[in-house]
Amino acid sequence: RQLGVRAKLDNVSISSIGVDVDYDERVLSELAAASDGRHHFVRDATELPSVFQKEFAELVTARAVESELVVKLPDGVKVTQVYDRAVQQQGQTLRVPLGTFTAGDRKTLLLELALDGSESGQMSQIGIDLSAKIPQGKTRVPLNSHLDVGVKFTDQEAQLSKMDPLVNERLQRSHTLGALRGAGEAYKDGNLGEAEKQLDSALAAVASAAAAPDADPEARNRLEKQAKDLKKTKTGLRSARAQSCGCSPSDLMCAMRCTSKPKPAEKAAAKRMEEVANPYSR
Known part of the structure; x- marks a missing residue:
């Protein structure tokens, strides 16, 4: 998995293929998942062409590459769990490589957060920046988008969303x-x-x-x-x-x-x- 994480941080996705039944599928799947690639299983070599076709189809339908999400958490908010994604954290800033987006692709980031000492009624913001490169012919055009999400702290359960x-x-x-x-x-x-x-x-x-x-x-x-x-x-x-x-x-x-x-x-x-x-x- 660590190999896949390092590859993803370098904007490299690895897809894995298991052939026949004598291999460790978890190792290959973890490698692929950690790098945002796909894992395929084929009973024998005759099924390989269809796998290569699927992978090639993703390459030619790429709509964005080298995508990255940067999340800036307010003071008093701690990350307790990151679901199914490799994340780099430095202080209150999270960097999440999202890799390549193909046509119709949708990716998510799910975090479990804990509050540490924030006062009830206090307003704060979570800053979110998305960057990527859009293939246009032989060039790649930078894309940058920013979103601020408002957060209100409360100690009243009835006010929770x-x-x-x-x-x-x-x-x-x-x-x-x-x-x-x-x-x-x-x-x-x-x-x-x-x-x-x-x-x-x-x-x-x-x-x-x-x-x-x-x-x-x-x-x-x-x-x-x-x-x-x-x-x-x-x-x-x-x-x-x-x-x-x-x-x-x-x-x-x-x-x-x-x-x-x-x-x-x-x-x-x-x-x-x-x-x-x-x-x-x-």
């Missing part, structure tokens, strides 16, 4: 990433029941967020995409296990009683899970 639906979706996306990876580890250990338990827990959380009365339509669409990925992953794991054990895909107890060693189809399902998880870490 509700969590923004898009922020809630982004937080749920991080939890979905954890569920996919946790289920993958359980599955590789032969524990299909634990893998399904983690996926079901994530599905319930996604469904609850999507059903919220104040759910934003855009956020709801993204949550539905999360649910689709989780359901597809669950079906894929069960089908692969059933195929290896000679069980019906709907007979979970048969698959859980099966003690045979993982076969290629099951290993491939675990590798595919990491490919599904990768976009959630970008």
